[in-house]
Amino acid sequence: MNEKGCILVTGGLGYIGSHTVVALQERGYEVVVVDNLSNSRLDVLRLIKRLSGTEPQFYQADCTNREEMARVFDDVFTIDGIIHFAAHKAVGESVEKPLKYYRNNIDGLLTILEFAQAFGIQNFVFSSSATVYGTASTFPVTEQTPLSAPTSPYGATKLFAEQILQSVANAYKEFRCLSLRYFNPIGAHPSGLLGEFPQGVPNNLLPYITQTVSGVLRELTVYGSDYPTPDGTPLRDYLHVCDLARAHVLALEYLERTQDEVGLQFVNIGAGRGVSVLEIIETFEQVTGKHVPYRIGPRRSGDVAEIWADIKKAWRLLGWKPEYSLEDALRDAWKWEQTIRG
Numbered sequence: 218m219n220e221k222g223c224i225l226v227t228g229g230l231g232y233i234g235s236h237t238v239v240a241l242q243e244r245g246y247e248v249v250v251v252d253n254l255s256n257s258r259l260d261v262l263r264l265i266k267r268l269s270g271t272e273p274q275f276y277q278a279d280c281t282n283r284e285e286m287a288r289v290f291d292d293v294f295t296i297d298g299i300i301h302f303a304a305h306k307a308v309g310e311s312v313e314k315p316l317k318y319y320r321n322n323i324d325g326l327l328t329i330l331e332f333a334q335a336f337g338i339q340n341f342v343f344s345s346s347a348t349v350y351g352t353a354s355t356f357p358v359t360e361q362t363p364l365s366a367p368t369s370p371y372g373a374t375k376l377f378a379e380q381i382l383q384s385v386a387n388a389y390k391e392f393r394c395l396s397l398r399y400f401n402p403i404g405a406h407p408s409g410l411l412g413e414f415p416q417g418v419p420n421n422l423l424p425y426i427t428q429t430v431s432g433v434l435r436e437l438t439v440y441g442s443d444y445p446t447p448d449g450t451p452l453r454d455y456l457h458v459c460d461l462a463r464a465h466v467l468a469l470e471y472l473e474r475t476q477d478e479v480g481l482q483f484v485n486i487g488a489g490r491g492v493s494v495l496e497i498i499e500t501f502e503q504v505t506g507k508h509v510p511y512r513i514g515p516r517r518s519g520d521v522a523e524i525w526a527d528i529k530k531a532w533r534l535l536g537w538k539p540e541y542s543l544e545d546a547l548r549d550a551w552k553w554e555q556t557i558r559g
């Protein structure tokens with residue numbers, strides 16, 4: 218067996234999952250991917266192999282389906298840890314189709330946790346989100362910042378998921394879990410070979426910018442320029458997806474090396490600074506030499522004026538801090554856009 222052990226990665230063909238699979242394999246882990254392809258493509262397996270030299274073992278299976286999960290867990294000889302990415306993530310869609318989100322995100326987590334318990338798998342890393350801080354009013358947010366009412370069904374699934382994990386950690390001392398609260402992952406693998414495949418009109422700023430510049434979309438709308446921020450546009454915390462992927466590897470290594478009881482720990486993963494929408498546009502124009510056509514529109518409901526992370530705990534616990542700059546992330550996002558537009 219591989220010296221670093223075998224990690225089950227659910228949602229491993231998605232945007233963050235695929236970059237994490239590459240990072241795990243580069244670190245010497247054996248990886249088994251489970252994905253139902255609801256928001257990804259089978260040929261990502263080939264792209265992963267081009268980058269890491271190894272194609273992970275793959276099961277096209279749904280985390281909410283007990284029979285399909287039984288097949289995976291029975292089949293794989295030993296699983297040393299689980300990273301659970303699989304979830305639906307479109308905030309707007311979750312408002313329109315809440316049951317789809319509760320069913321997939323909550324049932325998927327419960328099913329994976331039941332199998333983890335049945336098979337004695339103790340190390341668990343969960344994809345949480347800055348959305349659990351809702352409308353926080355002091356910045357930067359630390360892991361101690363009080364959580365507030367979710368602003369969407371998607372946000373509610375992340376909050377409930379953390380509560381489920383807390384109950385499991387309270388009940389079973391052997392369960393060891395890190396819930397990583399991601400801020401805004403952007404960019405793509407620097408090779409230009411791996412990134413996020415567009416599905417419909419993007420929800421997030423970066424794919425919106427790259428698709429506008431490449432002519433797929435006509436213009437970017439900046440939602441609101443009258444926020445109480447330096448240039449009036451909202452501040453967010455953007456980090457390179459490869460930095461986020463590396464945080465998962467370090468999270469697993471932390472769980473493996475820590476002798477003491479771990480329980481459930483929450484860890485912010487962000488760049489640790491707030492950047493405005495207009496700063497992103499300007500920096501994108503500087504690093505790519507491309508003009509971003511945009512117009513200012515009204516505020517969008519549910520958007521908070523600002524949020525960024527205090528990332529000291531990630532450094533203290535995992536030895537993680539971002540290595541890529543905002544400029545790197547924007548350059549890599551543009552490189553990826555050019556790859557997919559061929």
Ligand SMILES: NC(=O)c1ccc[n+]([C@@H]2O[C@H](COP(=O)([O-])OP(=O)(O)OC[C@H]3O[C@@H](n4cnc5c(N)ncnc54)[C@H](O)[C@@H]3O)[C@@H](O)[C@H]2O)c1
Pocket residue numbers: 227228229230231232233234251252253254255256257278279280281301302303304305306321325344345346347399400401402
């Ligand atoms: N991208 C972000 O901005 C962001 C921010 C915070 C948290 N997150 C969380 O990180 C995780 C990964 O996000 P992403 O951006 O890579 O999304 P993604 O949609 O690219 O990846 C999710 C993957 O999970 C798969 N999947 C979904 N439901 C499944 C199920 N029931 N069974 C098996 N596979 C399933 C999809 O096919 C997809 O490949 C999600 O849990 C998301 O909520 C993402």
